[in-house]
Amino acid sequence: MNNPSxxxxxxxGVEEIGLNCTVFEYGGEIIVIDAGLMFPDDEMxxxxxxxxxxxxxxxxxxxxxxxxxxxGHEDHTGGLPFLxxxxxxxxxxxxxxxxxxxxxxxxxxxxxxxxxxPVKPREEVxxxxxxxxFVRVTHSVVDGVxxxxxxxxxxxxxxxxxxxxxxxxxxxxxxxxxxxxxxxxGTLLLLSDSTNAEKxxxxxxxxxxxxxxxxxxxxxRGRIIIATFASNIHRIQQIVDVSxxxxxxxxxxGKSIVTNADIALRLGYLKMPENxxxxxxxxxxxxxxxxxxxxxxSQGEPMSVLSRIATDEHKSIKIREGDTVILSSKMIPxxxxxxxxxxxxxxxxxADVIYEKVSEVHVSGHASKEELKLMLNLxxxxxxxxxxxxxxxxxxxSHLGRKVGIPDENIFIMHDGEVLEIDSGGARKNGTVPSGRxxxxxxxxxxDMVLRDRRRLAHDGVLIVIMAMEKTSGRISSGPDLVSRxxxxxxxxxxxxxGAREVILNILGTLEPEVxxxxxxxxxxxxxxxxxxxxxxxxxxxxxxxxxxxx
Ligand SMILES: [Zn+2]
Ligand SMILES: [Zn+2]
Numbered sequence: 001m002n003n004p005s006x007x008x009x010x011x012x013g014v015e016e017i018g019l020n021c022t023v024f025e026y027g028g029e030i031i032v033i034d035a036g037l038m039f040p041d042d043e044m045x046x047x048x049x050x051x052x053x054x055x056x057x058x059x060x061x062x063x064x065x066x067x068x069x070x071x072g073h074e075d076h077t078g079g080l081p082f083l084x085x086x087x088x089x090x091x092x093x094x095x096x097x098x099x100x101x102x103x104x105x106x107x108x109x110x111x112x113x114x115x116x117x118p119v120k121p122r123e124e125v126x127x128x129x130x131x132x133x134f135v136r137v138t139h140s141v142v143d144g145v146x147x148x149x150x151x152x153x154x155x156x157x158x159x160x161x162x163x164x165x166x167x168x169x170x171x172x173x174x175x176x177x178x179x180x181x182x183x184x185x186g187t188l189l190l191l192s193d194s195t196n197a198e199k200x201x202x203x204x205x206x207x208x209x210x211x212x213x214x215x216x217x218x219x220x221r222g223r224i225i226i227a228t229f230a231s232n233i234h235r236i237q238q239i240v241d242v243s244x245x246x247x248x249x250x251x252x253x254g255k256s257i258v259t260n261a262d263i264a265l266r267l268g269y270l271k272m273p274e275n276x277x278x279x280x281x282x283x284x285x286x287x288x289x290x291x292x293x294x295x296x297x298s299q300g301e302p303m304s305v306l307s308r309i310a311t312d313e314h315k316s317i318k319i320r321e322g323d324t325v326i327l328s329s330k331m332i333p334x335x336x337x338x339x340x341x342x343x344x345x346x347x348x349x350x351a352d353v354i355y356e357k358v359s360e361v362h363v364s365g366h367a368s369k370e371e372l373k374l375m376l377n378l379x380x381x382x383x384x385x386x387x388x389x390x391x392x393x394x395x396x397x398s399h400l401g402r403k404v405g406i407p408d409e410n411i412f413i414m415h416d417g418e419v420l421e422i423d424s425g426g427a428r429k430n431g432t433v434p435s436g437r438x439x440x441x442x443x444x445x446x447x448d449m450v451l452r453d454r455r456r457l458a459h460d461g462v463l464i465v466i467m468a469m470e471k472t473s474g475r476i477s478s479g480p481d482l483v484s485r486x487x488x489x490x491x492x493x494x495x496x497x498x499g500a501r502e503v504i505l506n507i508l509g510t511l512e513p514e515v516x517x518x519x520x521x522x523x524x525x526x527x528x529x530x531x532x533x534x535x536x537x538x539x540x541x542x543x544x545x546x547x548x549x550x551x
Contacts, residue, residue, distance in 0.1 A: 004028075005423035006153040008189065011435055012036065012052035013388055014414045017195060018075040019052045019437070020388060021083075022158070026151050029128035030060055032067045033147060033158055037078030038437075051079035052416070053436040054086045061087035065127040069095040070160030071144035072102040072231055072260075081110040082440070089114050094125055096134065098143035101263040102231070121145055121175065136175040137162035140206070140365025142233045142269045146179070153422055154188030157379050161193050161388060163203045163364065164371040169234040170269070176378065183380040188422065190381035194389030195366035197396035202370050204363040206234050209328070212360040213242045220352075222322030223291040224248070227298035227306045228329050230256035233264045235328060236294060237271065243292045244273050251283040253295040253317070254305045284316060293317065298329040300338030302524035310345035311521065312512055321350035328361045341518060369400060376404045383427045384411045385420065461487025461542040463534070465504065465526060468549040469519075477551065480504045487542045496537060503533045519548050 004027040012019025018038025024031050038050045057064060064087060069077055072095075080103060084091065092115040095103060100118045107113065119125055121136040131150040138144070139161045149156040157179070164174055196203060217224065228235045236257075243250050250272075252258050264270035283291050297304025306325075308314040319325075325346050331339050339355075346353045356362045367375065376384070384406050386397035394413045401411050412420055412427070417435025421428055467479030482497045507529045511522070523546040530544050 003424065005421050006151055006156075007430075008156070008191075008385070008420045008422070009056070009418070009433055010385075010387060010414050010416060011054070011056065011433075012038075012079075012416050012437075013075075014386075014394060015416050016390055017388065017393075019050065019079070019416075020076050021052045021079060022191065022387065023057065023433075024130070024149065024151070024156070025063075026129050026153065028063050029130075030057070030064045031127055031130055031132070031149070032057065032064060032083070034070055034076040034160075035067060035079040035083040036073070036075040037440075038075060049078065049440050050437045051082045051440060053434055053438050054079075054083050055434040056417075057083060058086045061091075064088075064091050065130070066125070066132075067091055067093045068132060068147060069093060069099050069103060070147060070158070071096075071139060071141050072099045073141050073161065074231070076161070077103055077106065081107060081112055082438070084112050084114055085110070091115075092117055094119050094132070096120065096143040096145055097267055098233075098264060098269050101267055102260065105259055105263060122178065133178075135178045136172055138165035138168045138172070138174045138206075139163060140229075140234065141231050142170060142264065148178070148182055151188075154382075155182060155186065156189045156191070157182050157187050157381065158191040158387075159193050159375060161195070161366060162371075162375070163196075163367045164374060165203075165205045165207075167205045167207045169206050169237055179375065179378040183378050187379050187381040189383040189385060189420075189427070190376065190379045191385045191387045192372065192375055192397065193366055194372075194386040194393040194397040196364055196368045197372060197386070197389065197393045197400065199364075199368040200370075201368050203366065203368045204360070206238070206363060206365075208360055208363055209235065210238050210242065213238060213326075216324060216326065216354060216359070216361070217242050217246045217248075220289075220324040222288040222320075222324060223293065224324045224326065225293045225295065225306075225309065225317070225351075226326045226328050227295050229298065230254070230260050230296050232329075233260065233270050236261060236264075239292065239294055239328075240270075240272055240276060244276055248290050248292045249278045249283055249286060250276055250292045250294060251278050251280045253280055253293055254297070257294060257296055280316060288322065297342075298327045298339070299332055299335045300340075300342050302338070302521055303528060307342055307521075310342045310349070312349065313510070319346060319349040319351045323351040325351045325353045326361050327353070327355040329356070330362055330364065331356055338520075341521070372397060372400050373404055376401060376406070381406070382410060383420075383422070385414060386411075387414075460540055461485050463487075463500070463530065463542045463544050465530070465544070465546040466549075467547075468551050471550045476508060484542070487540050488538060499537065500530055500533060503529050519550070522546075522548065 007025040009023040011021040020034040020036040022033045094117050097118040100116050121134045125132045133148040134145040137146045146159040295305040297306030309317050343353050384401045386394040398411045417432045421430040464483040466481045526546045527544045
């Protein structure tokens, strides 16, 4: 093969928001951009997250020259441990310093130590036939980049996740010049972020959030509790700055947010005035008007700090009259119901709650239509592949491509696993490679969900909890009755089940009536409590199925 074709294969990220992972292959040599996860929806009980099917990369593991990560969001990094496990721990991983810092922390949890190579924007890396350049973009995570890939067939540009923020918090603008040079020098193919392709106009600058914060901080008299994404260092920076201006201290609450802030602080991406960051026990001793607590759980996750605060189950933070709670993040579709419940709980306890719909406490990190057209015009690619979106996002993005003059036949809406082939005769779809979704439970095995359930039933058994609840009062009128199968010998089961019943009664006894009436939350609590009890007692993880009848 002295004139091989170039193959571009999205393994994920073109049929969903999440699972971002694209393979580039030339003359049998492979590089991979991003290896992301996706969080499960309500239809995937017991699944912690989802990663792409890496079969194709496993089968070609020896040909992978490197993995390039555009930024530290989990929909780009979360599949990396699984990709490395399935291929080789020897494959080098490239990213900007903060991205590498975040990845390193994550990989440590999985006991993986591949070569991690920090690269700065405008720096180049040579991997086999590819020359790879990092290009600064603005996004809701610090230190994000797009990628220019020079191949023997021509230049490919991948934007990564981006928006065009003219006033970024750290002053690091999108590198317009480099993107337009890519256009001047001729770009073969552009892959661009489609998340907000349905939205007209421009996305607001991250700094707009500051205005909302300023007005909330000026009028709040009590404590301020803010929930946001753990990776949003710019948001945390703005919270720190506005707090300092209003004479408040900040405490970060929750493991992921503390870890990320630590890394960002160490690498100089987050700046904290001295004595601003306090431990939770320290800050709770201050007068209310000096307190800001930053935490996660803005998506209504039942086990998160915010959820515990909202349902009065957090051991040290109790909501009281005068508290202001800000949900500074997008309500991700599918999570609205659980977020709504948390907001209701918080209002019931006397807090003032401020969220996306009522104030500008969140702006998106993704480009809207005008910015997307700007990017298309800067890079002026011959071929265009919209990525990072569900089908409708890709379709909208393709319309924008057409508007700026890319011929229809040069725009490719792909499916996960589909191959785009480019050679001297042009570009075309040509076949597929194995693709799909793999369900992950904890850090455990990679298996198809049905198999996982079967295995779990076979090896770990099942514990069924049945009870009946009065709809109006939330009183448990019958049960809990417990049935176990397959994980504890008959003769030992009585004492064990008594203990489990006690755990449930304890949980029920400490819950507020409105939590008890919230069946999904109630089930989550029961599952959580039993999981701990069973693991401690017999070191097993049976499937736990709480069944609650409303009467
Ligand atoms: Zn992102
Ligand atoms: Zn993303």
